[in-house]
Amino acid sequence: MQSTTKTVYTAKVHTVGGRDKGEARSTDGRLDVKLSVPGSPGTGTNPEQLLAAGWSACFEGAIMLEARKKKVRIEHLAIDAEIDLNQESDGYSLGARLNVSLPDLDRTLAQELVDAAHGVCPYSKALKDSIGIVTTLV
Known part of the structure; x- marks a missing residue:
């Protein structure tokens, strides 16, 4: 049986560093965030x-x-x-x-x-x- 799934969008994000002082950036540049551990003094999101x-x-x-x-x-x-x-x-x-x-x-x-x-x-x-x-x- 053939699948009827049609992908309408694929988000692509490259992340390095994880939760602690990490960074995540989408391939189109629309998302570009710093990451921090929740509750830490870091300035990033989580x-x-x-x-x-x-x-x-x-x-x-x-x-x-x-x-x-x-x-x-x-x-x-x-x-x-x-x-x-x-x-x-x-x-x-x-x-x-x-x-x-x-x-x-x-x-x-x-x-x-x-x-x-x-x-x-x-x-x-x-x-x-x-x-x-x-x-x-x-």
Whole structure:
């Protein structure tokens, strides 16, 4: 059976140095960041912040997609993403909270959009079975 997957974009990033005094730069130059260990005095960002930014942007797009399907107009939408780096006896793990604000919508409709977005957002689909995720309508 032939695959129907069509790649629409490939992000290419070169990273050296890891979390501690590392650097990451995309091949197109649009991303060029310094990396630091979370909580350290370094001036760079960290992988958890990058995941929070990417996931929340993608999740917002998924909400808008689901709203268009339902012919719902969204005026105000904000997502506060929180990514936890947890230390466990067998190593590290991640946890996530996506706090979604849709103040102009009926709560039932807003919750339907959040739930539907969680089912179509590529980040949510990739992570749903590997980390603890809580989505909350605030």
